[in-house]
Amino acid sequence: MNRAFLDRFSRILALVLIVVLLAATKPNFLGVRNLLNILNQASLNVIVAVGMTFTMLIAGIDLSVGSILALTSVMAARFFQTGGVSDMIAGFAVALGLGTFLGVLNGAAIVHLRVPAFLVTFGMMQAARGFAYLFNSGVIYNNFDGKFLFLGKGDVLGVPTPVAIAALVLGLFGLILAKTTMGRRVYMVGANYSSARYSGISIGRTTIFAYALSGLLAALAGLVYISRLNAAEAIIGEHFNLMAIAAAAIGGVSFNGGSGSVFGTVLGALILTIIMNGMNLHGIPTQYQNLATGAAIILAVLLDRRAMRAEV
Amino acid sequence: MKSVAGPEGRLKRALAVVPVDIYAIVLLGAIFWAACDPGTFLTSGNFMNIMEQCTILAVISIASLLPIITKGVDLSLGSIMSFAGVVAAYLVRNQEWGMAPACLAAVAAGAGVGMINGFIISRNNVAPFIITLGTMNIAKSLAMVVSNSRTISANTPSFRWLGGETVGGVPYSVALMLAVYLVFDALMRKRRLGGYIYAIGGNETAARLSGIDVRLVKFLTYTFGGVLAAVAGVMLASRLGSANPGYGDGFEFYGIASAVVGGASMAGGTGSVWRMFAGSFIISALRNGLNMAGLPVSLQMIVLGLIIVGIVTLDTMGGRGEK
Numbered sequence: 001m002n003r004a005f006l007d008r009f010s011r012i013l014a015l016v017l018i019v020v021l022l023a024a025t026k027p028n029f030l031g032v033r034n035l036l037n038i039l040n041q042a043s044l045n046v047i048v049a050v051g052m053t054f055t056m057l058i059a060g061i062d063l064s065v066g067s068i069l070a071l072t073s074v075m076a077a078r079f080f081q082t083g084g085v086s087d088m089i090a091g092f093a094v095a096l097g098l099g100t101f102l103g104v105l106n107g108a109a110i111v112h113l114r115v116p117a118f119l120v121t122f123g124m125m126q127a128a129r130g131f132a133y134l135f136n137s138g139v140i141y142n143n144f145d146g147k148f149l150f151l152g153k154g155d156v157l158g159v160p161t162p163v164a165i166a167a168l169v170l171g172l173f174g175l176i177l178a179k180t181t182m183g184r185r186v187y188m189v190g191a192n193y194s195s196a197r198y199s200g201i202s203i204g205r206t207t208i209f210a211y212a213l214s215g216l217l218a219a220l221a222g223l224v225y226i227s228r229l230n231a232a233e234a235i236i237g238e239h240f241n242l243m244a245i246a247a248a249a250i251g252g253v254s255f256n257g258g259s260g261s262v263f264g265t266v267l268g269a270l271i272l273t274i275i276m277n278g279m280n281l282h283g284i285p286t287q288y289q290n291l292a293t294g295a296a297i298i299l300a301v302l303l304d305r306r307a308m309r310a311e312v
Numbered sequence: 313m314k315s316v317a318g319p320e321g322r323l324k325r326a327l328a329v330v331p332v333d334i335y336a337i338v339l340l341g342a343i344f345w346a347a348c349d350p351g352t353f354l355t356s357g358n359f360m361n362i363m364e365q366c367t368i369l370a371v372i373s374i375a376s377l378l379p380i381i382t383k384g385v386d387l388s389l390g391s392i393m394s395f396a397g398v399v400a401a402y403l404v405r406n407q408e409w410g411m412a413p414a415c416l417a418a419v420a421a422g423a424g425v426g427m428i429n430g431f432i433i434s435r436n437n438v439a440p441f442i443i444t445l446g447t448m449n450i451a452k453s454l455a456m457v458v459s460n461s462r463t464i465s466a467n468t469p470s471f472r473w474l475g476g477e478t479v480g481g482v483p484y485s486v487a488l489m490l491a492v493y494l495v496f497d498a499l500m501r502k503r504r505l506g507g508y509i510y511a512i513g514g515n516e517t518a519a520r521l522s523g524i525d526v527r528l529v530k531f532l533t534y535t536f537g538g539v540l541a542a543v544a545g546v547m548l549a550s551r552l553g554s555a556n557p558g559y560g561d562g563f564e565f566y567g568i569a570s571a572v573v574g575g576a577s578m579a580g581g582t583g584s585v586w587r588m589f590a591g592s593f594i595i596s597a598l599r600n601g602l603n604m605a606g607l608p609v610s611l612q613m614i615v616l617g618l619i620i621v622g623i624v625t626l627d628t629m630g631g632r633g634e635k
Contacts, residue, residue, distance in 0.1 A: 061442075113625040116578060118385075118441045119568075123617035126565060130617075133610035242449055245442075255439050287456040294449030301438050301446075 011252060011267040018271060022278045029281060036160065042273040043166035044228075046266055047221040048240050049247040050173050051214030053265045056248050057177075058190045058210050059257025060117035064106060065218040066240035067128035072099045073222035074136040077232035083145030091148075095219045102128060103215020107208035125241070132234035142231040152228030162224050169217065174262045186210060190257025239290075246293050247272055249300040272296065366596035367489040368544050368551075369566055373574070373592045374496050374585060375540035376567030378533045381513045383580030384440035386534060388429060389541040389567055391451035393560030396422040396542035397549030398455045401464040404471050411470045419542045425451045426538015430531035448564070455557035467553040474550035485547055492540065497585045509533060513580030562613070569616055570595045572623050 022029045048065050055062045072095040079091030102124065109120045154161045177183035185206045188196040197203055221240070226232040251268025253260030275296070276289055372389055379386045396418040403414035429447050433440050474485050500506035508529045511519040520526045544563070549555040574591025576583025595616070602612045 109621060113621065115621055115624045119578065119624060120621060122565065123621045126562075126613040126617040130610035130612075130614040134608065134614075137608070137610070242445070245445070249442075255442055285457070287453060287461055289453070290449040290456070291453035294446040294453065297449075298432065298443055298446035301442055302432070302436060 011250070011264060011271070015267060015271050015274070018274055018278070022274065022281070026278070026281045029278070034277070034281075036163075038270070038273050038277050039163045040160045041277070042269045043160070043162035044221050044225055045240070045243045045247055045269045045273065046166040047169050047217050047224070049244040049251075049265045049269050050169055050262050051217035052244040052248050053251075053253050053260060053262050054173070054177070054186060054210040055117070055214050056190075056245075056253045056255060057186050057257055057260060058207055059193070059255075060110065060207070060210065061121065061245065061255070062103075062106065062211060062214045062218075063118060063121040063241050064102070064124035064128055065214060065244055066237045067125045067132065068099055068102050068215050068218040069222035069225065069237040069240055070234055071102070071128040071132040072096075072219040073226045073232050073236070074132050074139075074141065074234055076223065077141035077144075077226060080144045080148040080227075081141065083147055088145075088148065092223070095223055096216055099215040099217075099219025099222070100212050101215070103212040103218075104208055106215065107211030110211070111204045111207045129234070136234045140231055140233045141226075144227065144230055149227055149230060152224050152226070152230075162228065165220070165224060169220070170262060170266060173213070177262060182206070182209060187258055191259070242290075242293055242297070243269075243272065246297045246300070249297050249304070252300075252304065254304055255301060268300075362593070362596050362600045363486060364483060364551075365600065366593050367483075367485045368547050369563070369570060369596055370489050370589055370592040371492055371540055371544040371547065372563050372567045373570040373588050374492065375537040375544070376564065377571045377574075377576055377583050377585070377588050378509060378536055379440060380568070380571050380576050380578065381509050381580060381583050382530060382533055383513050383516070384433065384530075384533070385444065385568065385578075386429065386537050387441055387444040387564050388425060388448040388451055389537060390560040390563040390565070391448045391455065392422045392425050392538055392541035393545035393548060393563055394555075394557050395425065395451045395455040395458070395560075396545035397555035397559055398459045398464060398557060400546050401466040401471070401549050401555035402458050404468070405464055405466040411473065415546050418546050419539055421454075422538045422540075422542020422545065423535055424538070426535040426541070427531070429538065430534030433534060434527040434530035452557060459555065459557055461557060463554050463556040465554040466549070472550055472553050474547050485551065488543070488547070492543070493585060493589060500585050505529065505532065510581060513582070515581075565613075565620075566592075566595060566616070569620050572620055578624055 019029075028034060048069070052062055052065065075098060076091040076095035079087045079094065106117075106121055106124050109115060110117050113120070151161055151165075156164045177186065185196070185201050186209075188199070188201055189203055189206045193203070196206075218240070222237065225237065229236070247269035248260065248265045249255070249268065250271055251260065251264035251266065253265060253268075272293065275292055279289060279292065280286075372393065375389050376386060399421045400414045400418035403409040403417055404411060409417070425447055428450075429440075429444055432438070432443050474488065478484065500509070508519065508524045511522075511524060512526055512529055516526060541560075541563075545555075545560055548559055552559070570592035571583060571588055572578065572591070573594055574583065574588030576588065598615075598619075599612055602615060607615075
């Protein structure tokens with residue numbers, strides 16, 4: 001069996017195993033309502049993790065997504081209370097624009113200051129969270145207009161809106177990654193930095209693109225998230241960093257860059273959500289969820305290393 | 313570190329010619345800050361206050377520094393602090409253990425997490441920040457399980473000995489910190505192990521080829537980190553008279569900050585224990601100054617984030633990072 005085959009099917013196999021295990025132990029696991037619930041829960045993580053996949057493919061990482069999500073959504077939240085169309089547009093523009101801008105800042109700092117990505121985004125994580133508290137300390141925005149609530153609570157032909165949005169994001173960015181020049185550049189920069197540079201690829205533009213995308217998608221996920229919660233405050237979204245990194249890692253995106261795909265990431269997000277769902281169904285206290293996520297990241301990274309070594 | 317040719321070349325050359333130590337710039341900044349607000353900042357009471365805040369940060373900073381010297385990083389330190397604090401408070405409060413065995417158990421717990429870090433990182437060619445990001449969450453989760461996600465109050469004199477009592481006029485916490493520094497200064501400068509740690513950060517392949525047991529040294533580095541983080545966690549819980557799974561949050565960040573302010577390079581191989589003490593003192597003084605200036609914690613985090621990125625930038629551009 002070659003590595004690509006193992007790579008592609010080990011995740012699907014893991015997913016099937018977990019599903020079978022849970023279906024055998026808890027009959028209500030396979031109910032339509034629970035399955036939709038799982039997709040709905042996974043959708044936010046999928047949106048963020050697609051951006052994370054781009055940063056990891058260029059051998060970087062974005063630790064700031066949770067804070068960017070919080071800052072952009074609290075800054076935009078006030079626009080969604082009135083229900084006016086122009087306010088709605090302004091809210092989206094503020095959130096998505098700010099998210100992209102912060103992502104560009106991350107990318108520019110990594111490229112031009114030559115500081116390691118995890119440190120830059122760690123700094124951004126602190127700074128964006130700091131700004132979120134600074135401007136919205138103790139404020140909770142709620143009572144959003146019904147039109148805005150459609151984003152997180154509505155459904156399109158029976159499919160929950162967040163799931164539809166996640167599917168769109170997945171399709172669009174999967175296509176960009178697989179079929180466009182920019183997608184090829186992302187893989188090349190991650191796989192071999194020097195050869196990418198010598199073959200004339202602009203490392204700077206590719207890096208900034210990846211982090212801008214990560215910021216944009218974090219902001220988008222933030223809007224869906226506050227719509228679902230019908231509330232926004234500075235503290236939200238702290239677990240999104242880890243969940244997105246875990247989804248990508250479990251989905252086979254290498255931390256050394258250059259290998260992995262958004263579809264792997266989606267499998268990773270599903271595996272993760274189903275594990276959490278199974279823990280809930282089995283009544284395991286939520287305190288253990290961090291433990292499971294942390295262990296899953298480490299395990300995924302170690303398995304990835306083994307696979308690499310086996311190939312060489 | 314990947315190098316990018318570009319417009320920063322000129323700045324880099326300028327920085328290389330001017331014999332300025334970044335660390336001196338920051339010290340000057342702190343003095344400037346003090347001079348701006350001499351009324352409260354430079355009083356002896358406030359000095360002791362900074363000193364006491366500094367003790368915990370100074371201990372956690374050594375835990376940050378050791379992996380940084382080997383070109384790694386440990387993001388799990390803050391969570392280990394919380395975990396150890398919660399374990400100590402839980403044992404004293406709910407199991408009625410004595411303070412000494414409870415502290416030992418807490419340190420053992422921290423050492424355990426550190427050993428997991430060390431074991432995995434030393435045996436696999438993986439990015440330390442990913443592994444420690446994983447264990448950060450594992451330790452945090454364990455802290456939540458032990459404390460049931462609540463604050464454990466252990467406001468008894470025996471639990472609070474590290475916080476309040478003094479030995480010959482020096483608070484116990486300061487004495488403990490000094491002891492930790494003397495031990496690690498001796499370790500890093502006088503013992504072979506210290507030399508090995510620097511050698512691995514300078515050039516890991518060369519270190520391995522010259523017969524250093526790189527795996528063992530890396531394992532010990534992260535284990536020491538876990539032990540020191542646990543000590544810091546107990547110090548914090550003892551000072552506050554309580555423990556909570558969130559108390560240690562962000563300390564890994566302050567630890568990295570004081571290591572880089574104290575002259576350690578993220579590219580490995582450099583950094584000294586006493587200069588880093590100066591680094592943690594500067595960070596504590598800065599936090600104290602920002603507090604006094606009435607800046608909210610949120611803004612303090614922004615400032616510290618900028619300082620870290622700024623100093624690492626100067627470091628890589630000045631060429632010190634290019635080993």
